Amino acid sequence: MSDYETILLERRGRVGIITLNRPKALNALNSQLMREVVSVVEELDADSDIGAILITGSERAFAAGADIKEMQPKSYMDVYLDDFFAAWDRLASARTPLIAAVSGYALGGGCELAMLCDVLIASDTAVFGQPEIKLGVIPGIGGSQRLTRAVGKAKAMEMCLTGRNMKVEEAERAGLVSRIVPVADLLDDAIATATTIAEMSLPVAMMAKEAVNRSFESSLREGVLFERRVFHSTFATEDQKEGMSAFIEKRTPNFQHR
Numbered sequence: 001m002s003d004y005e006t007i008l009l010e011r012r013g014r015v016g017i018i019t020l021n022r023p024k025a026l027n028a029l030n031s032q033l034m035r036e037v038v039s040v041v042e043e044l045d046a047d048s049d050i051g052a053i054l055i056t057g058s059e060r061a062f063a064a065g066a067d068i069k070e071m072q073p074k075s076y077m078d079v080y081l082d083d084f085f086a087a088w089d090r091l092a093s094a095r096t097p098l099i100a101a102v103s104g105y106a107l108g109g110g111c112e113l114a115m116l117c118d119v120l121i122a123s124d125t126a127v128f129g130q131p132e133i134k135l136g137v138i139p140g141i142g143g144s145q146r147l148t149r150a151v152g153k154a155k156a157m158e159m160c161l162t163g164r165n166m167k168v169e170e171a172e173r174a175g176l177v178s179r180i181v182p183v184a185d186l187l188d189d190a191i192a193t194a195t196t197i198a199e200m201s202l203p204v205a206m207m208a209k210e211a212v213n214r215s216f217e218s219s220l221r222e223g224v225l226f227e228r229r230v231f232h233s234t235f236a237t238e239d240q241k242e243g244m245s246a247f248i249e250k251r252t253p254n255f256q257h258r
């Protein structure tokens, strides 16, 4: 376990686990935390011994949003010249699958961070929301875009305009959450899921992630063509031969991530 100022980092086999660690502020996302999360994700993403990256918070809060105390005095020039929050966009470039394990509050930037991940597992206590409007701002880490793609315009619009929070059951029904688990099981369950993903062929998992993400950025016809070409390219991997041979030989595949 190596400590940073605002996060904990643990490597468990092929899984990197990042725990947000500002408990007194409900893991509010300040600049330091943003720098640490982004740089650790980039470091893990560049490490071929890591096959999945898990981001989690505490039982009470995944993250209660961007740090309002840090933001309150900033001027337009401050946020414009710094391109405030742009660093979070770098998580969207990670090729390694990202898993969010969310318990308690995932509000504002917390909800946006969870939505930057590829798989979102939530505990039965999780609460999601984009309450920025109540602070006189709008989402700034992609919430208006990713929430709309996840839950549709009607629900996203209502949440962004009223600041209403959504309990986890509603979030799952709406398609924001992959799965709900009891709070006591959240971390174990999320680590098991991350481990399952990390044991797959890393290049093929990256290709699967790229293909699913392409569906957000292209027409159906272009997306299906992209998927087909990436599918063809899996036949250039050693792991395709290993995976299919293992099936035929009735054994567990031993992927070499090549």
Ligand SMILES: CC(C)(O)CC(=O)SCCNC(=O)CCNC(=O)[C@H](O)C(C)(C)COP(=O)(O)OP(=O)(O)OC[C@H]1O[C@@H](n2cnc3c(N)ncnc32)[C@H](O)[C@@H]1OP(=O)(O)O
Pocket: 024, 025, 026, 028, 029, 064, 065, 066, 067, 068, 069, 105, 107, 108, 109, 110, 112, 131, 132, 135, 137, 138, 139, 140, 141, 143
């Ligand atoms: C990224 C963007 C652009 O999208 C913008 C944003 O993310 S804006 C922030 C959006 N989030 C919010 O508006 C939520 C703010 N927090 C709350 O509404 C409440 O804290 C709560 C409902 C999550 C929990 O309430 P409660 O249980 O009563 O706990 P509190 O006493 O309010 O909080 C404990 C402690 O944490 C501090 N805190 C909580 N959230 C934040 C935050 N986002 N930024 C900074 N600090 C936060 C809170 O101030 C308390 O600390 P003390 O003041 O007691 O030292």
